[in-house]
Amino acid sequence: MRKIDTRDFQRATRTTSREINRRIVLNLVREHQPVSRADLARRMEIGRGVVTSIIQELIETGAIYEGATGHAPRGRRPTMLFVRTQDRFAVAVDVRFSRSFVMLSDFAGNELALESFETIFDPRALVAELTHRINAMVAAHLGVGACEGVGLVVPGMVDRSTGRVLMAPQLGWRDVDIRDMLAEGVGLPVHIENAPMACALAQMWLGQRGNHNDNFVYVTVSDGVGAGIVMNGQLIRGATNSAGEFGHNSLDPAGPQCLCGALGCWEAFTSNQATLSRYLGRELVPVWGTSVHPPVTLTIEDLIGRARQGDQRAASAIVTTGHHLGIGIGHIVNALNPSQIFVGGEITAAWDLIGSAVREGILERALTPGGAATPVTPEQLGGHPRLRGATALVAAPHFAAPRVA
Amino acid sequence: MRKIDTRDFQRATRTTSREINRRIVLNLVREHQPVSRADLARRMEIGRGVVTSIIQELIETGAIYEGATGHAPRGRRPTMLFVRTQDRFAVAVDVRFSRSFVMLSDFAGNELALESFETIFDPRALVAELTHRINAMVAAHLGVGACEGVGLVVPGMVDRSTGRVLMAPQLGWRDVDIRDMLAEGVGLPVHIENAPMACALAQMWLGQRGNHNDNFVYVTVSDGVGAGIVMNGQLIRGATNSAGEFGHNSLDPAGPQCLCGALGCWEAFTSNQATLSRYLGRELVPVWGTSVHPPVTLTIEDLIGRARQGDQRAASAIVTTGHHLGIGIGHIVNALNPSQIFVGGEITAAWDLIGSAVREGILERALTPGGAATPVTPEQLGGHPRLRGATALVAAPHFAAPRVA
């Protein structure tokens, strides 16, 4: 039950009904392919004649294509339909503190090419490097005009209307107009988003097929700790695109000092830095904001390796992180009642070690038994959630429900 | 950008475009009345002919009516249109721990009659009493068929699909089928919702005219502390209608014992009981769950009165509550980035005393300057937010955006 915003609505024209049904057909094909026209008519409880006409349009615009005829026990054999995702492409870019990644993928999220380089902190120089790499990658793998856009994921706050990065502490950016700079360089539309929201989009649009999950939260644990929220089948951005910053909510006013200045933030217990600091027995030290590279020391992957090799202190540091991760997830469960929680980040490689501690943490805080039982799913290894989210930024608008009323 | 749920979608029929535009017209009239057909056509960028036809339908169904002709500097004078809210009615019911309220109101939320009685904890007896009072109230004030439904607000978890109250600790209820029992008694459709969500609905549908606020949170502070969340113009219910339970998120693991069993919940710092306990220097004691009435002792209103009369300890207890209220609001601001926070509950009567403490609490926890500046608006006195929410439960479906795709 949505309220109509009388300052910003979309009225129906004489083609609106067709737009709606065309989008529904496209999504039905996407989730049930291979599928026939007659099958679509049954699923939509609509005449086959209408389906014929809609399919014709979708084939003409190149959204779907006809495959081989299927098999039927009786009667004429159906022509199977498929969504054209294999030869429509997007460039996904993930800018992180240490390294940046550029991936070429099709609309289904399949990887065609992937490269990375050490992140350049100067925005202009970074854009120049990205432009060069993107153009080369597209030229090497595709024909002209096959790439439909660039998805750009950054670790920081983004202003959706202007495409500017308002603040990215890890990169030392304030109010950087990277979207338009990059769009000019590559001559393609560029879509920008922050990391947790992109991960949520990836899960929503490129997750497992048959994943009908309209209410979930994607928690990212990395240098920072944040969340991408999907409720009612929509990404929750908030008023100024900064929803999901659970990382700086306090678990304990007597807790460790956080890099944000406050005490006992969730992030100060669970970020990679926090876990390493706990192991090393020292306080969190800001390593960003300087233009020099970080001191190459122990990484979270190293720590997990040590834990696996029997380092009890390493294991303890990781499990404690898992426990606090669970407490924070419990808070999210109470606040938003998602049907599932996804967790992404390096720490998920140690899920076999921390899973039960996470669950205990949730049990400590979840108000209801149902909430306490909320499934928590770690990101699969090598899944590149941010890059897949960048792809989703380009692909999803072609599949989303039309805006109406 | 919503994802289409392929298991539960609404395709367009040949009347869908009209439905959409009719609903838009209805809402435009609602927010801009008095307004003429020509004005609507301009606002919608549509032909006047279409408006004529839509308005005719809306007049025939009784949704709007023609008023006097307006004034124009030149040309034919316009016929002004109005939404018919004055003679369409709903019964609003608010069941609380101490007393229950029954209100008869029109679709604009105007009060026609209001009565209250001591809450009966036995569900069957309560339904009998409500049935009697509602039928009498409708008979006394209205003709036959004028009341379109009953909105029922309860302090507990509700299963929207079955209308059952899953758990209402204050009433001692578990899995009570109150909606259908009451619907049978009064012969009207009954809509049920929990208190914080109803308050959010009231703000969304019956708030100030011109209140274009698509992202806000309504925090209720009473015996419990909860929140109703509105994002993207929609109430956020979560997977099982229990979103918004911020009250049992922990502010401090070393904090006071909460009635839920955990330590340092937001509620344990800010509920009315918590404030009173702080003043009285004792721990929180569960007064519910017993069938006997609560010991009639000090109320939060008394405490505010004492503070106003110079009782420093009372003032201190209230201000401390305000500070913790602000801290929790800061957490909400980080999590959801609303454009505004509303606060309801008895404590708002002391807003002049606690407002600055609330703001300090927010400043302590809000991550961004924008978040820290989020406006916080206390409910106006005597606003009956829960009852207005109950009215909104009945009225809102007539004005909501049609479900499509």
Add this chain to the structure above:
DNA sequence: GGACTTTGTTCGAATGTCGAACTATCAGTT
């Protein structure tokens, strides 16, 4: 009274769904 302006209605063209009739294609039976 006439020119001009604005509101509201009417009507044919364009676009879309709805439902039924029609064609195409297949398996099994005679």
Add this chain to the structure above:
DNA sequence: AACTGATAGTTCGACATTCGAACAAAGTCC
């Protein structure tokens, strides 16, 4: 090989709606 029954896909007229222009209604200004 022809017949039968079933299913897939297309075509076409009826109905619903928007779109745009023409038209009637009702005012102001000179």
